[in-house]
Amino acid sequence: MKQFTKHNTRNSLRRIFLYHGLLLRLKSMGVTRVFSYTLAESAGVTPEQVRKDFSEYCIRGNRRGGYLTASLLDEMEVLFRRDRVTNVILVGMGNLGQALSKYGLFIQRGINIVATFDIDPYKQKSRADNQVYSPERMQEIIDRFHVTVAIVAVPDVSAQEVCNELIGMGIRGIVNFAPVLPRVPAYVVVNNVNLSDEIESVIWSVSRMREKQSLFL
């Protein structure tokens, strides 16, 4: 088991995933060799940052030669268990849940949505591409596919309850799209994604920028 030298930070982890995505694209474009400044450029950070991040996860290149795209990807994928696909489940097949479940490129990133759930019987209709289960079958499916990560796309009022149930059934990681922060035990990882906030913060930054600008007119 590889040991990381230092306490790896939340930020550097985020960026590692960013680099990974960029590398996949670069590879598909036929780029065989990258340099810290290549990645830095596409990722919008400094070259030092890229190297420091790699360093933190014990990923190393060739001095002078940069990094070979393919072997860098290999190394990252082994390191991050991306060498095999991870089964996840998705709870809440409303607007957002359906969009996520139809997204074809998750599998390229090693994310396999093995089953989706909804309490609404109307949504549980089975079509060839898209079987939506009743939550009653959740435990069975979690066990069968060794699922440890779930995506939660239910309304805010149900989110805490759904998270509690999932954790009781063995889920240890949750990506939560409801605009509440679920309370969970310390051994469970939660990532809250709030799309309204993402949009609002841009709106606000733009209006701030305009104000500042108007001072110079």
Place this chain on the structure above:
Amino acid sequence: MKQFTKHNTRNSLRRIFLYHGLLLRLKSMGVTRVFSYTLAESAGVTPEQVRKDFSEYCIRGNRRGGYLTASLLDEMEVLFRRDRVTNVILVGMGNLGQALSKYGLFIQRGINIVATFDIDPYKQKSRADNQVYSPERMQEIIDRFHVTVAIVAVPDVSAQEVCNELIGMGIRGIVNFAPVLPRVPAYVVVNNVNLSDEIESVIWSVSRMREKQSLFL
């Protein structure tokens, strides 16, 4: 125009939006008064952090009395131009675009999607609830509704091109869902949301946690 005392940080801005969302919920639950520790609890941060954040944006409460939910919300909404609704457009009506366009609660957060666009003529069919325009009409609609912010939900290969066009038409803020970082001039704000990364980082944190745990077994 209110001046902020210090260089406000990216993180504190994020949290301010988080607090705002939480406050809306608290208010709707009939809570009239909150304390820094109330918010801290729901936001998963320390009370000092909440107060520091407020302090940074010149939001103040009553010593001993905490904050009145309603007036705190008022203050935040005025401060963040949330007192009026902002018109935004949405480009790319695929899986994700459709989910976003159907989301009914954006308007509660002052986000009004005034028009959606797609190059696919099949998606441009007009239904009562959901008119999808051809990109040809973008300039006209941006001008008519004074739109400065756009949501981009097109495939990665089109994202840069779409961003360029939008900026040329006067857009100054972009929420980008494509897994690429568009290159934009300094006067344009971009917020990149990468849903694959969000899921992957949870998968990885869970697998790391399990490894660490297994050392103790």
Place this chain on the structure above:
DNA sequence: GGATTAATGTGAAACAATTCACAAAACATA
């Protein structure tokens, strides 16, 4: 092979964010 060049890798320095600690204010109570 030695000099030159172009990259990485990383400790040290600078900067940023968070937590601590406590003074200042507001309210309640007598």
Place this chain on the structure above:
DNA sequence: TATGTTTTGTGAATTGTTTCACATTAATCC
């Protein structure tokens, strides 16, 4: 009005992150 209590607001200390500066390494070119 004095006293005690509660909670805010914030400078100072701490902790975390990024940038800088340069030693180190590998390839290339006389």
